[in-house]
Amino acid sequence: xxxxxxxxxKALQQQNESADxxxxxxxxxxxxxxxxxxIIPPQPSQTPHQSRNLPNVxxxxxxxxxxxxxxxSTKNIVKNFGRAFAxxxxxxxxxxxxxxxxxxxxxxxxxFRDFVAARKEGIDGISSLxxxxxxxxxxxxxxxxxxxxxQEISIIFIKFFSVNWIFDSKVGNKIAHVxxxxxMLRRIKNPEYxxxxxxxx
Numbered sequence: 001x002x003x004x005x006x007x008x009x010k011a012l013q014q015q016n017e018s019a020d021x022x023x024x025x026x027x028x029x030x031x032x033x034x035x036x037x038x039i040i041p042p043q044p045s046q047t048p049h050q051s052r053n054l055p056n057v058x059x060x061x062x063x064x065x066x067x068x069x070x071x072x073s074t075k076n077i078v079k080n081f082g083r084a085f086a087x088x089x090x091x092x093x094x095x096x097x098x099x100x101x102x103x104x105x106x107x108x109x110x111x112f113r114d115f116v117a118a119r120k121e122g123i124d125g126i127s128s129l130x131x132x133x134x135x136x137x138x139x140x141x142x143x144x145x146x147x148x149x150x151q152e153i154s155i156i157f158i159k160f161f162s163v164n165w166i167f168d169s170k171v172g173n174k175i176a177h178v179x180x181x182x183x184m185l186r187r188i189k190n191p192e193y194x195x196x197x198x199x200x201x
Contacts, residue, residue, distance in 0.1 A: 082123035115146040133191035
């Protein structure tokens, strides 16, 4: 009888210990469930040495070509104006102005037109246009008079005809040509200083 009681008591003790262990496991699972999650920062997709090899897109700039464009634009503006001066000098519209200019000079209209026609196609920039305007010490009298007449007829063209020519012609960058009118006028009046033409000032 005593042996049976001891066996029952031992079984009850084991049952209670199992129940206590089960509660401890449940409490631990609950604690794990409600515990704050540890945030793992995202790993970079590239290693540091790989990112160093990538090109710096933000700071990279294409090589500047402003100087080349400015030189080309300036050359074209001078060339266009120079050939427009020559075309105007050879036109019928210029005759009434040339008659007044040539009145007191020992030069015929035909001689002047021959001078312009021979040089018109050679105008390609500052040096060639300047050579048609600047009187040199060794120039013969007839050539010097032709240059002065060309200077005067070019001034008339800039003052009274250049705007219509710019917008009626096929020249590119019309605004730059309009802005260059008075710079060209100053240089035509003083060809000895006609060594450059800035389109940006």
